[in-house]
Amino acid sequence: MNLKALHDLTYGMYIIGSRKSNSLNAQTANTVIQVCSDPVVVSVCINKGNLTHEFIKDSGVFSVSILSRDAPLSHIGAFGFRSGRDVDKLKGVNYRVGETGAPIVLDYALSYLEVKVAKDMDLLTHTTFVGEVVAAEVLRAGEPLTYAYYHAIKRGTTPTTAPSYVKETQAEGVPAVVETKGEERPARMDKYRCIVCGYVYDPKEGDPDSNIPPGVPFESLPDNWVCPVCGATKVDFEKVE
Ligand code: FE
Numbered sequence: 001m002n003l004k005a006l007h008d009l010t011y012g013m014y015i016i017g018s019r020k021s022n023s024l025n026a027q028t029a030n031t032v033i034q035v036c037s038d039p040v041v042v043s044v045c046i047n048k049g050n051l052t053h054e055f056i057k058d059s060g061v062f063s064v065s066i067l068s069r070d071a072p073l074s075h076i077g078a079f080g081f082r083s084g085r086d087v088d089k090l091k092g093v094n095y096r097v098g099e100t101g102a103p104i105v106l107d108y109a110l111s112y113l114e115v116k117v118a119k120d121m122d123l124l125t126h127t128t129f130v131g132e133v134v135a136a137e138v139l140r141a142g143e144p145l146t147y148a149y150y151h152a153i154k155r156g157t158t159p160t161t162a163p164s165y166v167k168e169t170q171a172e173g174v175p176a177v178v179e180t181k182g183e184e185r186p187a188r189m190d191k192y193r194c195i196v197c198g199y200v201y202d203p204k205e206g207d208p209d210s211n212i213p214p215g216v217p218f219e220s221l222p223d224n225w226v227c228p229v230c231g232a233t234k235v236d237f238e239k240v241e
Contacts (some may be wrong), residue, residue, distance in 0.1 A: 003166050011013055011147035011164065013071070015079050016044055017063040017095070017103040018055035024103040026089055027052040030147045033063050033165055040133040045126050047161040053082040056117060056129055061100035064113040065108040065205035069143040071108035071210040073154055073199070077229035079105070081159055081197045099135050111138045126163050155205070156229060157198035188217035197230035200240060 011030040016085045018025060032046040044062065046053045058088045067076070079089055082203050106112075114135035121128040147164070150156040158165045192201045201221075206212040209228040212221065218237065226233055 006164070006166050007093075009164070013067045013076065013145040013147055013150055014044075015067065015105040015109070016046065016052055016063040017065070017105060017211075018052050018059060018060040019101050019103065020055040023055070024090055024097070025051045025055050025084035026063075026079055026095075026103055026105050027084070027161075028076055031190040035130065040064070040136075041118070042113060042133055042158060043128050043130040044115075044127045045123070045163045047163070048124050048186060055126060057120055057127075059101065059118070060117040060131075061093050061102045062103040062115050062117070062129065063098055063100070064115065065105045065109035066111045066113075067145040067151060068110045068140075069145045073156055073228040074231070075108055076150065076154075076156060076208055077199075077227070080162075081230035084134045084234065089159075107141065109139055110144055111143045112136065115223060152185060155200065155202075186217060190218060191240040192218040192228040193240050194230060194232050195228060195236050195238055196232040199227050201237065 010034065014029050014032050015026050016029045016032075017172060026051055027046075029044055029046065033043050035041050035043050042064070044064065046056065052062075082089065090103055090105070091238075095103045096106060099105045100114045102114060104112045104114070113133050115131040116134050117131040119127045119130045121130070137176055189203050191203070193199070194201075201207065201218050203217045204214055206214040206216050207225070210225060212225070218234075221234060224232065227236070
């Protein structure tokens with residue numbers, strides 16, 4: 001069995017918002033699917049350990065913000081690699097409370113849906129919530145962000161709690177290193193991996209989200225530079241061997 005076949009499945013990228021009483025939370029997900037058109041029904045699959053799962057279970061509502069291709073890794077990662085139990089993920093974020101009471105994250109969203117859950121399906125580690133779309137709006141024109149684009153172009157990573165997480169070996173997870181024909185590769189071109197989220201800083205690419213141009217070695221990044229995916233600092237990076 002070659003689980004790399006799963007990498008050929010295609011998905012979008014979404015911010016899922018929900019509430020429990022007056023508490024609001026949101027998380028990144030790639031698992032939104034339209035399942036019926038009349039009435040309009042969609043589903044989302046959420047890890048049982050996530051705070052958003054607890055909120056959807058409690059309130060029976062969720063919102064879906066459909067992300068644009070220009071969404072930076074920092075925006076996607078802020079909702080994906082931290083728990084709402086530790087931080088207020090909506091602090092400093094442009095959002096509004098929809099008619100279901102769920103928060104709708106507006107930053108980098110092309111459109112949004114609001115959903116009332118009709119059914120949920122227990123899937124061991126995850127739950128699939130299925131529900132009718134009760135509100136929907138297009139916010140602006142643009143290209144939706146796909147999961148493939150997130151991985152290939154933005155070099156984003158997948159938390160182990162995501163339903164689409166596939167365990168990768170280091171060789172599969174890290175782009176190929178340029179061979180230097182017997183010479184020691186200069187230290188300044190070493191790649192560094194974030195131990196929190198798995199993001200790899202490649203000096204050949206730089207970090208466009210933080211205006212770091214290609215060619216800047218990891219060692220020369222400013223001390224206040226942070227992981228564009230999860231916000232971890234430079235001390236949380238280790239050299240990719
Ligand atoms: Fe990170």
